[in-house]
Each structure stands twice: as C-alpha cells, then as structure tokens.
Amino acid sequence: MKIVILDGFSVTQKDLDWSALQALQAAGGIELKVFERTRPDEATARCQGAEAVLTNKVVISAEVMSALPNLRFIGVLATGYNVVDLEAARARGIVVTNIPAYSTDSVAQLVFAHLLNVTHSVAHYTAERARWPQSKDFMWMDTALMELAGKTFAIYGLGNIGTTVARIAQAFGMRVIAVTRKTSLPKGVEKVAWTEALQLADVLSLHCPLTAETREMINPETLQLMKPTAILINTGRGPLVNEAAVAAALNEGKLKAYCTDVLSTEPPAEDNPLLTAPNCYVTPHIAWATKEARSRLIEIATANLQAFAAGKPINVIC
Numbered sequence: 001m002k003i004v005i006l007d008g009f010s011v012t013q014k015d016l017d018w019s020a021l022q023a024l025q026a027a028g029g030i031e032l033k034v035f036e037r038t039r040p041d042e043a044t045a046r047c048q049g050a051e052a053v054l055t056n057k058v059v060i061s062a063e064v065m066s067a068l069p070n071l072r073f074i075g076v077l078a079t080g081y082n083v084v085d086l087e088a089a090r091a092r093g094i095v096v097t098n099i100p101a102y103s104t105d106s107v108a109q110l111v112f113a114h115l116l117n118v119t120h121s122v123a124h125y126t127a128e129r130a131r132w133p134q135s136k137d138f139m140w141m142d143t144a145l146m147e148l149a150g151k152t153f154a155i156y157g158l159g160n161i162g163t164t165v166a167r168i169a170q171a172f173g174m175r176v177i178a179v180t181r182k183t184s185l186p187k188g189v190e191k192v193a194w195t196e197a198l199q200l201a202d203v204l205s206l207h208c209p210l211t212a213e214t215r216e217m218i219n220p221e222t223l224q225l226m227k228p229t230a231i232l233i234n235t236g237r238g239p240l241v242n243e244a245a246v247a248a249a250l251n252e253g254k255l256k257a258y259c260t261d262v263l264s265t266e267p268p269a270e271d272n273p274l275l276t277a278p279n280c281y282v283t284p285h286i287a288w289a290t291k292e293a294r295s296r297l298i299e300i301a302t303a304n305l306q307a308f309a310a311g312k313p314i315n316v317i318c
Contacts, residue, residue: 001309002031002070004050006043006058009036011077011294020302047071052305055083057266062088073308075301076317078288079103080237082210086318096317097304101160102296103288107235108164110287111205114259117281118231119146149173154201156194156217157208157236158182165205177201198225203233210237220245223255231257235287238264247273250280261287 008018018034025032038046038058044067047053052073053060060074062085074084076098089096117123121143132140153169155162158180166176166189177190179197194217197204204226208214218232218241226232232255234240243264249255257279263272266285274280288294300315307314 001029001052002050003033003052003054003305004047005032005034005054005077006038006046007036007056007077008034008054010056011297013289013294015291016294016298018298020298021305024302024306044068052308054301054305057083060084060089065089065092065094073097073305073313075304077297077301080209081317082237084317090318095308095313097308097313097315098317099297099300099304100315102300103290103293104160104164106290106293107161107287108168109290110261110283111165111233111235112168114233114261114281114283115148115203115231118257118259118279119148121145148203151175151202152177152200154178154192154197154204155180155189156197156204156206158185158189159207161235162205162207165207169203174203195225198222199227201226201230203231205233206236206240208236208240210239215239216242218242218246220248223249226255228254229256231259234258234260234262236262238262238266243272243274247277247280250277255279257281261285 003021005018012018021032024030035046040059043058044064047068049070050068051070052075053071054075054077056077060083065071065088071094074089074094074096076084076096079098079100081096081098084096086096124143149172151174153174153176155166155176155178158166158178162178163186166178166186169176170188176188177192177197177200178185179194180191185191216239220242223245246255246258250258259281261283262285263274268275274282304315
C-alpha cells in the first residue's frame, strides 16, 4: 500500500516523528512518503498512485479524488473533517477517518488560559512588571479584575471538548448552560435555547463543527443580544464568527473581549480586522498542539490505517 502524508510537519513539529508508520514500512507491505507541507496545486501530483492519503489541512476535493484512481482511504489528521469532500468520497467508495478526542484536554486547557488572562490581566501585568516598584502601595493595578465564581458560562456544543470545558467551569463555581441537541446532560449543566444563551452569557465558548448552520453563528444580530461585558471564546473554527462584526463590537465597546485560537483564513491576512481590534486575544491555532495531544494523534492515525488494511476500519466518517 502506498501511503502519502501531505502536511506532516504540522503534527510532528520538531519533537515527534512518524516512526510508528515507518516501522510498518520497514516490516514490508507499505510505501510511505511524507511531505512536510503541500500547496493546494501540489496535492494531486504528490498523491499519484497512493491508496491512502493522510491530510491535516490540505483539501482533498472531488477534483483531486477524480485524478487518483487508486485512492481507497483518506485519513484526516484532526477531529474536524471539513477538508474532505465527503459526498465525493462516498460516491467513489473511499473510506474517510478522523482522529476523535485526541486533543480534548489540551483545547479545554487553552479555553481557560484565555479566560484567566482576560479576567486577571495576566499577560498585561507580566509585561508591565517594571511599573510595580514605582507603586505607592504594596500592590499595583490599573485594570478591572473579574471573579469567575457565580458568573454564567455558556457553551455551544457538548461534545468531548464542550463537556470537559463545562466540568472545569463548574470547578470555578460558575453556572453552566449549554446549547446542544443532547437530551442527557452532565450533572448541573442546564440546557437552553441559543437566544437565551446569548442573553445570559458572561462567557460564551464555541465548541461545534463548522457547518452551513453554524457558519457565522456570531454575527451582527447575535452580537446585539450579548451583554457588552461578555467574553467570547472560539477554539472551534474561525468562520463560526463574522470577524468584521466581532471587531466592530470590540471597537464600539459592545463586547468585553474576544479570545480565539482560530481565524477564517490561516495564516491570517495582514488586514484581518481582529489583529488590530482592542481586547482581542489571538493565539495561532495551538490549542490542539501540546506534545501529548500530537502523540495521541499519531497513535490513532496509525491505528486507523492498520484497521483499514485489516478490513475493519475504525473512526470512520464515511
């Protein structure tokens, strides 16, 4: 079996490798080709002859599939699978798998790293520490600080990450409400309608896939329903929010803060309005990228391939 990894560096970085798959190659029966990065116009040529393709962010479109007659398996090196045309894959009988739940704890950790930074101005006071010696008092502060206990934490989407975030928010003493299709919710989590969540949230965290329904779910209309003191957090997908509308809300003081690990285009264009908006905290898509999470990703990706080769595919999307 010829296996091609199109953007391997995003997973391995400089501290991990594909030794698990390379061991399979050494044992015989597979040919493995790893590319650190692949431009969209390089994907088809690099996948020629491949029966299995692994991709993180390189899009596998219907056009790409049509040029790869040997392709039988697409492994998405992430939980989200919007980089693959699933309809085209089904029509061609191509198995598509993903990597579920590998980064749950890491993503939840970044949600609260952002939230604690906003509520206690951690980065600000660290950067301004040279001003403390000039204080007339034993302490020094020039921002309003916020206690989380008793505040309302709203979550859109109660999958693995949303559920973990809910548990952590409860540990901070927060009231947790959720917008979800689930009928059975974790203890203490209240199910509410989307409009109610927007109106009640002191903190709103997005934990849903990008679909036609959720695209720009945060927009001028929904922002108007939120408290001007609310904090919005997005570790899902950039296009869940209308970035121009969020930037405008921040500039006009209609939103306290926007914390995001994802943008609509990555890397972002230099004129993305969020890069210059006040009280906007942007991390470069690193929530998933702890070494522990990436190690699990590689292990699961290897298991997905082995199961497919054995005729018993797992973690199948289609």
